[in-house]
Amino acid sequence: MSHVEEIPDDASQEMNMLEAINHTLHQEMRRDERVMVLGEDVGHNGGVFRATDGLHTEFGGDRVVDTPLAEAVIVGTSVGLAAAGQIPVAEIQFLGFAYQAMHQIAGQAARLRFRTRGRFQARITIRSPFGGGVRTPELHSDSILSQFANVPGLKIVAPSSASDAKGMLATAIRDPDPVLFLEPLRGYRMIKDEVPLGEHLVELGKARTVSDGSDVVIIAWSYMVDVAMRAATELANEGISARIVDLRSIVPLDTEAIAQAVEDCGRVVVVQEAPETNGFASEVIATINDTSFYSLEAPVERVSGWDAPYPTGQLEDFYVPDVGRVVAAVRRVVETP
Amino acid sequence: MSHVEEIPDDASQEMNMLEAINHTLHQEMRRDERVMVLGEDVGHNGGVFRATDGLHTEFGGDRVVDTPLAEAVIVGTSVGLAAAGQIPVAEIQFLGFAYQAMHQIAGQAARLRFRTRGRFQARITIRSPFGGGVRTPELHSDSILSQFANVPGLKIVAPSSASDAKGMLATAIRDPDPVLFLEPLRGYRMIKDEVPLGEHLVELGKARTVSDGSDVVIIAWSYMVDVAMRAATELANEGISARIVDLRSIVPLDTEAIAQAVEDCGRVVVVQEAPETNGFASEVIATINDTSFYSLEAPVERVSGWDAPYPTGQLEDFYVPDVGRVVAAVRRVVETP
C-alpha cells in the first residue's frame, strides 16, 4: 500500500459510469503500486471512451501501457505479469474482441491457479464495454458474456450503477482471481448516481434489490436494469408492483437473493441483451428451477435479444430488449392464472 | 456430383464411431469434389485418431491438407475457401483448442451469411472430438460446447451413435451453413452400431428417442447418452421406467421432442459433461420452462460436471457424470412427491 487518501467517510459525488471507473482506477493505482493498466489506446488517448483518462499522466508509461493491437497478448502477458507479482488491469476495447483472447481468458487465466495448485494466481481484472443501442459497427455491441459463464475459475460482473461500478471494480482489482468486469456501453454517460469518494467495496456475488415490489420480480443486469426500471414505472401506473433485482455479479451468482425474490413474488421475468439460446438467462431459470420451483406461480418469462447476430444500426432498436417488451412480458406472467 | 456409389438400399454394417466418420468422409468426398478436408495431421497421418485415414491416399494432398498448427487460420481459410466455392471440412484436433479459433468461428464463420446478406455463405463443417474419461492431458477433454451455443448462425450437433454420426456428418457437409460437429472422444471406438452403407441423412434439429419409458425422461447428448442407457438398465431393475432422449442436435434444438417427452413423463433429468453453470442443460431447462412448465411434476434435475476446470486423470472419474450420479438423480426426481 503505497498511498492512502484522506477522504471523509461519508463524502460522495454524483458521477456517471465512466467517471466512476476512472476515479476508481486512479484510487486503486494510488493505493497499490503493483496495479498496472494495459490495453489498446489506454495511455495517451485515455481510452477510446476516456475510462483511463489521466492515468498515463499521473502514473507514467511504465504503469499505463499502450499495447500492440493484439487481444490475446494483452491477456496473455497479464497472466505472466500476475505470476511475476504485478496486478494487471487489462482493457479489451470492446467485448466482441475478447473472442480473440478466448484461449488466454478461458484456457489460461481462468485455470492458472487450478493448474498450478495455487503456485501462481491470475490476479487480473479484464475490463470491457459491451451492449447495444449506440449504433456501433459490428461486434462492438455483442453481449457475449454467456460465452464466458461456463468457464470455471472466471468471475464475471456487470454493474448497472456508477456506485456499484466503483465498488465492484475496486473489489475485482483486489480479488486474487481473474475477473471479467463488464461495462455498459450505453450507460457510460447516461447512468449517473452518487458514488462514495472513500473506500467503497462491493462484494462479488451479491445481487442488489433496485426497487421493491411484490407482484413480479424482474431480474436483469448491466444496462437492462435501466430498461427494467423504466418498465417498472410504466407498470406501476397499471397497478403492477415489480421488484427489480440487479444480479450485478454473473459468476458467482447470488442464488439466495434470486430464491428470496421468487419466493416473495412468485412470478419472474429475466431480461438479457444476449440471444435467447443459452444466454445467461437460461442459467437464471435453471437456478430458479433448482431452488424455487415450488414458489413459481407461472413459468418464468425471458426477454432476450433474438437468435440472430447483433444487427446493424437501423435494426438494433428492434433487437435489444426495450421497455415495451419487458412490460409485455410482465403482463403475460402476471396475467397467467 | 462427381461420383455416386452403387450400394443396395438396405445394406448396412456394424461400425464404431470412428469408422462411421471415416466412411462418411470418403463418401462425401467422392460425391462432391468441392469437399476438402483440412486440419492438423489429417493427411499422411490420417488424423491422430485415424478419422481421416485413407483420405490422403485416395484424394491427394490437394484435397486433404495438413495445415500449419494454427486453429484460427484453419477456420479462417475455411471461410475464404467456402466463399470461393469449396466445401471445407475442417478438423480442430481437440475441442479445447477451438478457443484459439473462437473469433473465426463465432465472429466470422457464423455470421458471414448475415453480414453479407447472403452474398457469401460459410458452408463449413468443423469436426472436433471432445469429452472426458480417457485420461488425456489438459484441455483435451473439456466439454465447451455451451461456449458456442449462444452464437447465432452456428449449428452444433453431437451424435451418440455411429449411425447418427454418419447421417449427421453427411447432412452437415451438405448444409449450406457452418456446423460444429462434435465427436465423443470416449466413444470413438466404444460406440458401435449398424450403419447404413448407402445414402443416409439425418436432419439436423431432430432429437432421437433412444429407449422408451414413462416415469422419467433422461435428456442427454453425445457420450452421456451411453451413461444414461446404463443408468436406465439399472433403474429398470428397480422398476423405474426411464425414457432416454438423445438431443443429437444442440442447435437447432428439438423443442417439440423435449416438450412431448416432458408431457409424457412429467419428470426430467438432464445430463451433461460440462460444468453446471450455464452449461447447455440450463438451456434445456429454460426451454422446458417455456414449453412444458405445467407438465412438470417435480423440478428438473441436472447432472453436470462440477464448476471446476476439467481435472487431471486421477480425478476425472469423479468429475464426469457417471451412472451412479444419474441413477441417484433419477431416484430423487421420481421420489419427489
Add this chain to the structure above:
Amino acid sequence: MTRPLSDDDLRAMMTHMIGARVSSQRAFNLQRQGRAGTNAPIDGSEAIVVGAARALDPTADWVLPQYREPVALQRFGPEVLESYVRYILGDPDGGHIPEPVRVWPPQISLATQVPHAVGMAWGMKRTGETGCALVFLGDGSTSEGDFYEAANFAGVLRAPVIFVVVNNGWAISTPVASQTAAKNFAAKSHAFGFPGTTVDGTDILAVYEVVSEARERAVSGAGPTLIEAVTYRLAPHTTADDPTRYMPDDELVAARGRDPLTRFQKELSGRGLWSDDDTTRAEADADAVMEAAIQAAEADRANPIELFDHVHAIRTTRLERQRREWIDHYGEDPR
C-alpha cells in the same frame, strides 16, 4: 511486366482519388449531422487503394478491405460505394455487395479478413482460376495473430494473395513505434518466406508498380507478396476520435505537405493531363454520385424485421417462433 498506364488510366486514377476523398468527407459530415454512424475517413490512403485497384483485374481478382478502403474501389464498380453508404447508415444491405463485384464488405474485427483472403486465393488456385486476392490491413492490425497465421500459411501454400499493409503511422492513438520493433512492416515477410517490399504510399504510380509486380507473381504461381505502403493518417481515426489528444501537430502538418492527391495532381498537371477545372469537375461529380447514393439509401431504409433474414439459409423453428413474437410485438413493418 507491368501493364503501362494510358492517359485515360491516369486521369481515372486521379478522378478516383478525388472521389474517395470527397466521399470520405461527406461520410464524415453525415455522421456529424446524425444521419450516419461511426465511420473511418480515408484521407491519406487514397493513392494506396486507388493505385492497388488499378493494378488488379476486377473480373478476376478479389479485394478484401479493412474498413477505410471501400470509397476508393470505384474501379470494381459503383456498387462498392453504394453499399458502403448503406453500411455507414446502418442498413444491413451495406454488407451486401452484389454479384459479380469481387469486393468484400468492410471488416471490423481487425485482421480476421486476412485468413479469408488466403482461403479465397487458395480456392482459386485449386480450381485453376487465374486471379488473386488482395487484402488490405492497417499497421496496427499486423499485430493480430490472424495476420501472422494467415501469411505464414499462405507462404506454405504459395497462394496467389497480396497483403497490403497500409501503414498510416497510427492505430487509433498508438504509433507504429509502440506497435512493433521490426525495422519496417515489409521485413515481416521474412517470417513467412516470401518477398516483402516497402513503397511510398503517397506515390500512386509507385504503388501501382509494386502491386502489378505482386499480381504477376501471384497469378504466375510464384506465391504471395507483402507490400507495406507508407503514408500518414490525415484525418481523425474515425468520427468518434479526437487526434489532438495524441497526434503531434508538426507531424500532421508535415504529412499534409505530402498529400497524395496534391502529389499526383502536380504530376498529371506537369504532363498536361490535368487542370484545376478537372479537379473541380471531379469533385462535383463525386459529390453528385455520393449524394445520389445517400438519397437512394435514405429513401430505402431497411425494415427491421430483416434482422431475422440470412441468419441461416433456412430459418430454424426457434427463429421462426421468435420472428412471430417479433411481429406480434412490433408489427409487420414498424418503419
Add this chain to the structure above:
Amino acid sequence: MTRPLSDDDLRAMMTHMIGARVSSQRAFNLQRQGRAGTNAPIDGSEAIVVGAARALDPTADWVLPQYREPVALQRFGPEVLESYVRYILGDPDGGHIPEPVRVWPPQISLATQVPHAVGMAWGMKRTGETGCALVFLGDGSTSEGDFYEAANFAGVLRAPVIFVVVNNGWAISTPVASQTAAKNFAAKSHAFGFPGTTVDGTDILAVYEVVSEARERAVSGAGPTLIEAVTYRLAPHTTADDPTRYMPDDELVAARGRDPLTRFQKELSGRGLWSDDDTTRAEADADAVMEAAIQAAEADRANPIELFDHVHAIRTTRLERQRREWIDHYGEDPR
C-alpha cells in the same frame, strides 16, 4: 561474456542429458504398463534443454517449458522431475512446482506459454529484478498467433526474454516444410525487430553459448533473442503416436547417427572427462531417482475431492454446494 564451463559443469551436463533420456524412456514405459497417461518423450532434444538450463541462473531466471522439457531441467532442482512424474500420473499436484523453483509446469495449449513468458519478463523488468524468462516452444507451435503476438510485443517492450524454438523437424506428423516457408525459424525474428539465430541443437556446447549470449543481452536491457535449435525427434511424438505412418525411415536413421548424447559423450571422453562407467552410473542413478519419484507419486495419489480446490482462492457458494453434493455421493475420500 559467456561463463566458462568447468569440468564439473561439463560432467553435470552429460549426467543431466543421460538423466533426461532415462526418465523420458521410463515415463514412456510407464504409460505402456498402464501406470501413466500420454506423455511426450524428449529423445533428441536433451542437448537443447540441458544446454539452455546451464546458461541460466536458477535463482534469478524463469523457464516456461512446452511439455517435453521438464525431464531435462534438473539444474533447477529435483522438484521439477518429481512434479513431472506426478503430472504424467494424472495427479493434480503435477502442476505444482514448489517455491522457490522458477519453472512453470508443462503447457498443453501450444504457444500460450509464450505471452506468459513475455509478461513475466516484463514484470521482472518493471520491478528491477535482474533475470530473464526463457520459453521453449516447438517448430509447430511457431505457427500459432500467440507466438507472433507475444514476440512482437516483447520486441517493443525490450523485455528480458529468450525464445527457444526447438525445431525437431516435426509437429506430430507435420514436417517443417508444411509448417512454414520461412528460410528458417530464426528468420522470424525479423518480424519482431530483435536478433534471431540458428544453432545446432545436437551440440550442447553451441546451445550453451548462444543461450548465454542471449541471457547477457536480456539482463543487460538489450531485449529479447530468438534462438532456433535444430535437432530431430528420435522417438514417437507421444506414447499415442505411430511415426512409422509418416516419418521417413532414412531420416530417422540418419538422425540417430547425430544423437546429441553420443556426440557429447565422445567430446567429453576425448577430453578425458567421461568414461563408459560414468554412463552406466549416470543411467543407474537416473533410474533410481526416477524410481523414487514414481514410488513417491504412486504411494500418494490424490484424493479426488481435490478437484474442488484451487478453482478460486476461496470457493464460491455454488462450488461449496457442489462439493457437499459430491461428498454425499462419493464420500470424503473415495480413493
